[in-house]
Amino acid sequence: MRFKASIHNITTFTKLTASLNSLGPLAWVKLSDEHVCFTIIPEQGTQVWAVLSIDSIFETYTVQSAAGNVINLEVPLTSLTRALKSALNATSAQLRLTKKDSAPLLALTIAVANAPNAHAAFPATAANNDDGFDAPFDSAFGSGNRETIVTQEIPVRVLAPDTVAGLHEPQCREPDVHIILPPLLQLKSISDRFTKLAMAGVKSGAATAPSRTRLEVAANMHGCLRLSIKTDAMSISSVWTDLNNPELDPSQVTGIAEHPSTRMKQLGTADGRSDEGWASVRIDGRDWGKVMSVGRLGGRVIACECECALCFCHDHALILYVYLPSDNGEDESVLTYYVSSYSA
Structure with missing residues (x-):
């Protein structure tokens, strides 16, 4: 060879x-x-x-x-x-x-x-x-x-x-929400700050290590993204609005009218204040910070929040697609990140 x-x-x-x-x-x-x-x-x-x-x-x-x-x-x-x-x-x-x-x-x-x-x-x-x-x-x-x-x-x-031969990508059903993320380095900075605040705000022994760093990431089909964290001592969140929810390509997706994201688009509002129409995941803050390090590559990033096909309805996964432009201007290189969600 x-x-x-x-x-x-x-x-x-x-x-x-x-x-x-x-x-x-x-x-x-x-x-x-x-x-x-x-x-x-x-x-x-x-x-x-x-x-x-x-x-x-x-x-x-x-x-x-x-x-x-x-x-x-x-x-x-x-x-x-x-x-x-x-x-x-x-x-x-x-x-x-x-x-x-x-x-x-x-x-x-x-x-x-x-x-x-x-x-x-x-x-x-x-x-x-x-x-x-x-x-x-x-x-x-x-x-x-x-x-x-x-x-x-x-x-x-x-x-x-x-x-x-037996290694394959995780299988997930069609996403409930797909959204273009804000700059990843900005998102990483806020995520890391939330994680540090949560760890500092919990007394030693009051909770397990994973619960001290558990973030919730949520998005809707009206351009809103929300990052939040809750502990016994604090509750803090940050919301982005006016983000882009890319349109589905009919040549790639069949049955757009019945697609989960189409139904989610009928719920919620563009100001992010409605409790309806949000898809959310609960992830480890430190692991999420490592994922966000891909921001150093630049490129265009799409987040798809969906339920995993083989999980309970209250379990979710976050899938990040990072597209790197090639010399000919086309998005030929794709990095796919599969982030598992904790149960509620």
């Missing part, structure tokens, strides 16, 4: 891996001819299913394997993020799958212009190209007089197709 690619968008790639790393240390990375997929399924907390267009990160891209040109890897995100950060000021960067002492690894080779001390900070590693694992390495970095070539290694584990 072979994988080799040159990276043209180091900044976005680094921000992406750093955001995912806050939710889990390991990612299942699926490399194929069509997409690059990052998946995080922690024992507790938010699941992430990210489908990235190849040109959103890579300039040249080659993947080959006996399994239909698909390679599945388990990648430590901390190591990958650290390596990518070292390439932020590089003139060029190349990522490839190789082996060292029979152990698979991702080798990130970068060219650093006018960096005479680069070897002291990042020891270069000689390429091992006779193992039959990676493509022959062809230097595309120009003469060595003005650039220093640095290679960093990220140990990975190659996953057999059978190992990941």
Whole structure:
């Protein structure tokens, strides 16, 4: 099997891996001819299913394997993020799958212009190209007089197709509410403030840790979003209005007239004062703050609040769709976050 690619968008790639790393240390990375997929399924907390267009990160891209040109890897995100950060000021960067002492690894080779001390900070590693694992390495970095070539290694584990065959995205029914969120960094700031206030306002031992940080996120089909938290000592909320509820696409959704969001639109008001027409979830504040770190990527974000198909009626889930624009102006890269709700 072979994988080799040159990276043209180091900044976005680094921000992406750093955001995912806050939710889990390991990612299942699926490399194929069509997409690059990052998946995080922690024992507790938010699941992430990210489908990235190849040109959103890579300039040249080659993947080959006996399994239909698909390679599945388990990648430590901390190591990958650290390596990518070292390439932020590089003139060029190349990522490839190789082996060292029979152990698979991702080798990130970068060219650093006018960096005479680069070897002291990042020891270069000689390429091992006779193992039959990676493509022959062809230097595309120009003469060595003005650039220093640095290679960093990220140990990975190659996953057999059978190992990941049973992994699938959570199944949810059609959402009750869909809404464009305000800037995520703004939302994260207020969420973190609410969480700190709740933790400070509860006496030690008066409640369990999860209840001290439990936030309620709610929205309606009239452009309103509400973030609130309640404890024995306090009750505080923040409401956004005039947000956008995107119209459903008839080519993608059948039966719009009977869609749950259409019925919800008949309830509630645009000022957010009505108690009707709201869909809500109850989530852990600290986990939510980690999810909101995706705001560093920018992009357009849609929140869909819906009931999970296999849960009780009073249990809900929050699904965040983060769309990253590609070079051609289309939203081809989608990060999907599944946040489970606590019962009332």
